[in-house]
Amino acid sequence: MKQLLDTPFTRRFAVSHPVVLAPMDRISDGRLAAEVSRAGGFGIIGAGYGDPDWIDAAFDAAGNQRVGLGVITWSLLKKPALVDRILDRNPAALFVSFGDAEPIIKAARERGIPTIWQVQRLDQAEQALKAGTDVLVAQGQEGGGHGMDRGLSALLPAVRDAAGKETIVLAAGGLADGRGLAAALMLGADGVMMGTRFWASVEANGSEKAKVALTKAHGDDTARSSVFDVARGLDWPSQFTGRVVQNAFSRPWLEDPAGLSGAAHKIQKTYEAADPDDYSVRALIAGESLDLVNTVQPAARIVENTVREAAALLARAPDFVIG
Incomplete structure (x- = not known):
């Protein structure tokens, strides 16, 4: 699929589409991350609490596709040796969330590995910016899994303002289609990170019963x-x-x-x-976007449908402007 949207995120990471796979613990394995990247998005392996052997197997499964790796900060800080082991795999980006990630960011930056820091509060965004992270993810409470209690529609533009024009900002929480991508771009994001929608994908590392249950919830x-x-x-x-x-x-x-x-x-x-x-x-x-997840689809189709819908909506934007 040809590129339809151009943002600072697509340019910085040399991808076609501003759609990122959330690093869901073990659900986002090497196969799923690679498929999202192959489709022109940006796949991130979900390393969760940090099992070294599982992480190695996930990278091996991703093959030659450029993928990132996401960790739970407070858990990884208990395993300092694992930080170097992860960085030795040279991920396309290191994603951190839930805790003081400054030591991890510093280690990645010393290796020249781009960093992505997910935040749920403005003070967290300020800490991440001071640490020199390359990308901020503003996570709204609508998202599945762990988070806090601020809604995305107010948090995202506030994080954008705090970040200024230079830092890349992604939106996460309750986003599952092109409407979410288009809205996020208008609120100041440079792309979106989606979890629940990709959980209900053919390639996600989970049982078919779980995926069917997602489509019915x-x-x-x-x-x-x-x-x-x-x-x-x-x-x-x-x-x-x-x-x-x-x-x-x-x-x-x-x-x-x-x-x-x-x-x-x-x-x-x-x-x-x-x-x-x-x-x-x-x-x-799973997150509040379940109402938008009615079928189990290939990951590549999810990426393509999301981008096509967003591009079509954004193309209609002048219709709302008088004169």
């Missing part, structure tokens, strides 16, 4: 909480909650957040005993 079914962090025994910093499709297992605890920690052992035992594809118990991580 709705944004109203999701909520932010720490229930599934407790269930999985993950010690996430309290300011970051996870947006997940709620189910019979999690809903009672939404009404009793104070009781979560006291019942942690019971919750974990029930969760671990469930079949991995039993989504009446297990976590189906």
Whole structure:
């Protein structure tokens, strides 16, 4: 597909389309990241909590496609040796989020590797800019998985203003089609990062049952909480909650957040005993954009449809201007 949109992001990273794969933990593996890059977008492997062997296998699966790698900052900081191992693979960019990433940014910059820092607050954006990150991702609370509580439509232009004209800014959270891309560009972004839409792709590293469940769920079914962090025994910093499709297992605890920690052992035992594809118990991580995700599609088609729709909408922009 020929290039239809030109932004500072496409120029800086030498890609055709300003569409980025969110580094969803293990869902965004080497195969999916490579397919997004092959389609002209920018694929990022989701390394999550940092399993060295899995990371190596993901890079190997990506082959000769240029892909980035995303990490959970607070987890990676507990494994300093892994930082060098990741950088030795020379990713097309290193993506960080959820914590003080300054040491990781510094290490990447010393290697000449571009950096992408996802933020949920303006003070985080300021810290990232001072650290010299190449790209900021403004993440709205609408997104699936971990985040905070600011909506994208107000956060994004504020991050754009803070970043100035020189720093590249991407938008994330609740974006799943060309309407989201067009709107994000108008709000000041240079591209979008999408997760939930690519989770429901042919190449995503997940079961078919999970992907079908995504297409049948709705944004109203999701909520932010720490229930599934407790269930999985993950010690996430309290300011970051996870947006997940709620189910019979999690809903009672939404009404009793104070009781979560006291019942942690019971919750974990029930969760671990469930079949991995039993989504009446297990976590189906997804964002509010589920209402826009009705089919499982090849990743390349998702990239192309998103860009075509955005380009068509932007071409109509003069229709709204008088004179």
